[in-house]
Amino acid sequence: MSTLAVSEAPQAIQRDLSVDVNLSFDSFQLSCDIRFDLNGITGILGHSGSGKTSLLRVIAGLNRDAAGTVILKQRTLQSDTQFIKPEHRKIGFVFQDARLFPHLSVAGNLEYARKRCKPNSLDANEIIQMTQIGALLKRDVVKLSAGEKQRVAIARALLAEPELLLMDEPLSNLDNRARRDMVHLLRLIHQRLNLPILYVSHNIIEIQQLADEVLVMENGRIIQVGHVHQVLNNLNERMSTEFSSPTSLTLKVKQHLVNFGLTQLDFMAPSHNQVKLFAPLMNQPLGQQLRCYILADDLSISLNKPEASSIINCLPGRISQLHRLSRNGMLIKVQVMEHTFAINTSRYAVELLRLSHGTEVFIQFQADAIRCY
């Protein structure tokens, strides 16, 4: 007999963040209704003008005109009858430009955040050390580099001890190296502080490297939500064109072939141990899981198994989708077990090899096509 009495019917599941809002501008309507758990870093991807910033601003309480409900960890921040001001929402916001107080030093900017959060439970020195701004404390913020300003902005946001951190294109003013460093920093922040982050970016690789879950926005609506691999590997045609979608994978370090300068990686599922993938030698411990990506231009397709090829990685699969990207360019999706690989090729090659939905193929790529930060 079931132990669940009728009166014990399951309650509506409470999620960490519920957003059911509408916001209208002259020629734009934001309309989002979403509930999800804030377990990690949630990426928000979408074309320019799709409403990403507007969504963050509504969650932060920066758009008083927005109608609807926002609930964070069972605290109602906004409803038909109440509106909690941004400064009382326990939500941090890091913008594309650092927006530091120009008349205050770095230490003064941090102190400002500290004063607004009493009592403090975070150790300020730990935040300063983690964001590597100890040497900057006395500096004038207007004379800092873009990367330094962003690290101070992040430290300032953390010192206010938010329950949720919103980041809107925080790395877009940085060069590639500073961007990579910041991706490592954001991972560290997330691991050490267990702080949920909503992260907006145009840069699909940043999202791929950081986010666990991804929301995709189009025309003011959320059109896709899911695990990063699932969402990025299944972006719709329009998104694939704009973001030249990479294949997104989690791979595990199997062994280092030091003499050959290679590291062997495995797909995560144990049943796939027979598939060997090789990447350039990396300084990672055995068993480490890596968030990897492969650019669609770095893969090629063959109908027969290339027996004598210098291209080291070869996987059998089946074509699941073909999209015309441009006059002469095609994007092909190949299913390899449960993984979807995206390959850019030419319309000429598709016709020459008579590729179509269901064709069995081999995909090939060099070791250095497997990338991670």
Ligand SMILES: Nc1ncnc2c1ncn2[C@@H]1O[C@H](COP(=O)(O)OP(=O)(O)OP(=O)(O)O)[C@@H](O)[C@H]1O
């Ligand atoms: N205060 C405003 N008044 C009028 N229209 C606005 C306002 N703020 C945003 N919009 C419009 O709302 C739409 C969505 O803007 P939003 O900044 O949210 O998009 P986005 O996806 O963040 O874009 P981007 O990636 O370019 O930053 C745009 O068409 C924008 O012009």
